[in-house]
Amino acid sequence: MAKQKNILPGFNLSLGFTIFYLSLIVLIPLSAAFIKTTELSIPEFWEVITAPRVVASYKLTFGASFIAAIINAAFGLLTAWVLVRYPFPGKKFIDALVDLPFALPTAVAGIALTAVYSGNGWIGSWLEPLGIKVAFTPIGVVVALTFIGLPFVVRTVQPVLEDLEAETEEAAASLGANRWQTFSKIIFPAIWPALLTGFALAFARAIGEYGSVIFIAGNMPMVSEITPLIIITKLEQYDYAGATAVAVVMLVISFLLLFAINGLQWWSNRQRIAAR
Amino acid sequence: MQTFKYLKKALLISALFVPLASLAAEITLLNVSYDPTRELYQDYNAAFSKYWLAKSGDKVTIKTSHGGSGKQARAVIDGLPADVVTLALSYDIDEISAKAKLIPKNWQKRLTHNSSPYSSTIVLLVRKGNPKNIKDWSDLIKPGVSVITPNPKTSGGARWNYLAAYAYALKQNNNDDAKAREFVGKLFKNVPVLDSGARGSTTTFVERGIGDVFISWENEAFLAQKELGPDKFEIVIPSLSILAEPPITIIDKTVDKRKTRTVAQAYLEYLYSEEGQEIAAKNYYRPTLASVAAKYEKQFPKVNLIKIDDVFGGWQKAQKTHFSDGGTFDQIYQK
Numbered sequence: 001m002a003k004q005k006n007i008l009p010g011f012n013l014s015l016g017f018t019i020f021y022l023s024l025i026v027l028i029p030l031s032a033a034f035i036k037t038t039e040l041s042i043p044e045f046w047e048v049i050t051a052p053r054v055v056a057s058y059k060l061t062f063g064a065s066f067i068a069a070i071i072n073a074a075f076g077l078l079t080a081w082v083l084v085r086y087p088f089p090g091k092k093f094i095d096a097l098v099d100l101p102f103a104l105p106t107a108v109a110g111i112a113l114t115a116v117y118s119g120n121g122w123i124g125s126w127l128e129p130l131g132i133k134v135a136f137t138p139i140g141v142v143v144a145l146t147f148i149g150l151p152f153v154v155r156t157v158q159p160v161l162e163d164l165e166a167e168t169e170e171a172a173a174s175l176g177a178n179r180w181q182t183f184s185k186i187i188f189p190a191i192w193p194a195l196l197t198g199f200a201l202a203f204a205r206a207i208g209e210y211g212s213v214i215f216i217a218g219n220m221p222m223v224s225e226i227t228p229l230i231i232i233t234k235l236e237q238y239d240y241a242g243a244t245a246v247a248v249v250m251l252v253i254s255f256l257l258l259f260a261i262n263g264l265q266w267w268s269n270r271q272r273i274a275a276r
Numbered sequence: 277m278q279t280f281k282y283l284k285k286a287l288l289i290s291a292l293f294v295p296l297a298s299l300a301a302e303i304t305l306l307n308v309s310y311d312p313t314r315e316l317y318q319d320y321n322a323a324f325s326k327y328w329l330a331k332s333g334d335k336v337t338i339k340t341s342h343g344g345s346g347k348q349a350r351a352v353i354d355g356l357p358a359d360v361v362t363l364a365l366s367y368d369i370d371e372i373s374a375k376a377k378l379i380p381k382n383w384q385k386r387l388t389h390n391s392s393p394y395s396s397t398i399v400l401l402v403r404k405g406n407p408k409n410i411k412d413w414s415d416l417i418k419p420g421v422s423v424i425t426p427n428p429k430t431s432g433g434a435r436w437n438y439l440a441a442y443a444y445a446l447k448q449n450n451n452d453d454a455k456a457r458e459f460v461g462k463l464f465k466n467v468p469v470l471d472s473g474a475r476g477s478t479t480t481f482v483e484r485g486i487g488d489v490f491i492s493w494e495n496e497a498f499l500a501q502k503e504l505g506p507d508k509f510e511i512v513i514p515s516l517s518i519l520a521e522p523p524i525t526i527i528d529k530t531v532d533k534r535k536t537r538t539v540a541q542a543y544l545e546y547l548y549s550e551e552g553q554e555i556a557a558k559n560y561y562r563p564t565l566a567s568v569a570a571k572y573e574k575q576f577p578k579v580n581l582i583k584i585d586d587v588f589g590g591w592q593k594a595q596k597t598h599f600s601d602g603g604t605f606d607q608i609y610q611k
Contacts, residue, residue, distance in 0.1 A: 051601070052610055111479075118484045135484075136469045215476070218469040219427060221609035229472070233429045236346040237600060238353075238371050 039241040061227040065206035068145035076153025084161040106211030136218030149202030156198035200261040308358035310345040316559040345432035364432035367591035392521035393547035394561035398440040400512040401490040413444040417462040424487035433474040437491040440518040495560035519581040
């Protein structure tokens with residue numbers, strides 16, 4: 001088979017630049033982390049990354065990030081739906097509000113959330129008598145991660161929803177589909193890839209989050225210590241190799257998860273095309 | 277053309293300033309310090325600039341950077357060009373010597389009082405009226421008492437807190453190490469939140485209203501009382517505490533490169549002078565100069581203080597036994 005020539009010119013140049021740019025921005029710093037860990041022998045590395053406190057922190061970080069991303073996927077979809085489908089006064093304002101978690105310094109978010117959810121805060125003082133403690137527990141971690149992840153889902157789903165033509169839904173209705181069928185068979189498959197992307201972005205963002213969580217988590221060993229805090233703790237002891245070892249584990253797990261989500265997206269896209 | 281005119285003007289003006297600046301030597305110093313010294317060095321920098329201008333005719337501007345002691349030391353190790361460092365504990369400066377070789381190993385012998393012009397100690401801050409009737413360390417392990425302290429793994433101040441409690445327990449139990457561990461274990465069972473730094477814990481205790489007692493630097497406790505009014509908090513002096521000596525040093529490699537050794541050295545030495553000591557005392561650090569100490573005797577209550585070198589064999593050893601991975605602090609949470 002003859003090599004297919006691209007119609008667009010400049011492929012070699014742009015690909016070369018892309019690889020150079022990605023190396024500079026992403027790969028080189030990451031490889032520095034990997035190289036630093038080689039100061040440890042394999043048994044030492046294993047001991048660092050499987051210490052009970054570290055393992056407890058993986059569970060919290062990935063578990064809380066997953067729950068937060070699920071919450072964001074559900075309510076982000078709802079928010080995007082409302083913003084796209086219904087005209088109402090103050091819509092522009094709400095639309096701008098969605099981006100706020102992007103712009104706010106995460107430490108400010110953390111302090112604000114802690115103030116609201118702690119035992120003497122606006123919300124916390126209502127929840128505490130019910131026996132629900134949010135600040136300084138793993139629930140607080142989920143709350144902070146949900147806050148910082150919200151814009152991702154809304155902003156990825158919104159444009160896709162806007163592009164959906166009303167005619168397709170009208171066609172579905174005229175062919176006898178009820179409202180639920182229209183949503184589940186017509187709308188949902190179209191926005192599913194975008195929703196998945198939003199979920200993945202929110203999830204990835206949550207895994208790496210430090211600033212906002214640190215204030216609300218309480219940071220109790222084995223209970224509410226997130227993995228980024230473990231890394232900071234190790235740096236504080238000048239244990240650079242140990243810190244990067246934990247970082248490498250996080251990187252690998254995150255990469256695998258994101259890779260799996262991308263794979264799922266690719267697969268669902270193919271299913272959709274095949275179904276046509 | 278309009279922009280051109282402005283550009284010319286700007287160039288002219290800046291040309292005027294260049295020769296002026298080169299007449300009198302303009303020196304800048306960077307002091308890398310830890311969190312609660314903000315107010316202290318604000319006052320001291322101004323005083324030193326004045327003193328140095330009068331003495332040598334040179335204008336010196338001092339910038340001070342603040343943050344957690346360990347983080348600040350790491351920044352210097354990684355290349356932040358600090359002329360002097362004034363940190364919370366000698367362990368952090370030891371690491372600057374060991375990891376980056378910027379200063380000689382015997383740096384702490386170069387200035388008097390272990391290179392610590394002022395000292396502080398660890399006290400207990402309780403809410404007005406002391407509702408839980410806290411008088412000493414032993415009250416902190418009682419059930420139902422909630423204790424606030426930062427995480428010793430991330431906060432230099434919290435390490436002093438931990439060691440003070442540990443030293444108390446050692447003394448109560450005839451130096452029985454196992455009993456002392458049990459004591460700090462019980463104490464930390466009463467800690468609901470472990471903030472990563474000292475200021476974070478102050479916020480938790482003061483603003484969030486969490487905890488009955490806050491283990492704190494003496495100067496932070498005074499400051500909290502001054503800022504928020506003595507009608508809200510009381511300071512409780514425990515029967516035994518630790519002598520906290522926050523050390524200072526010049527960074528030899530940097531001052532030689534930047535040719536600032538003389539002024540940097542003077543900057544540190546002036547901390548030991550009457551005026552420097554006075555400023556330290558006003559900012560609630562215990563002065564080491566006898567005359568100033570006598571003057572502020574009333575402000576600083578007498579405390580039975582132990583030294584880290586005597587009880588714990590120095591910072592290197594204390595760090596290793598208590599705060600490194602798997603140390604006594606980690607063991608509290610890994611049962």
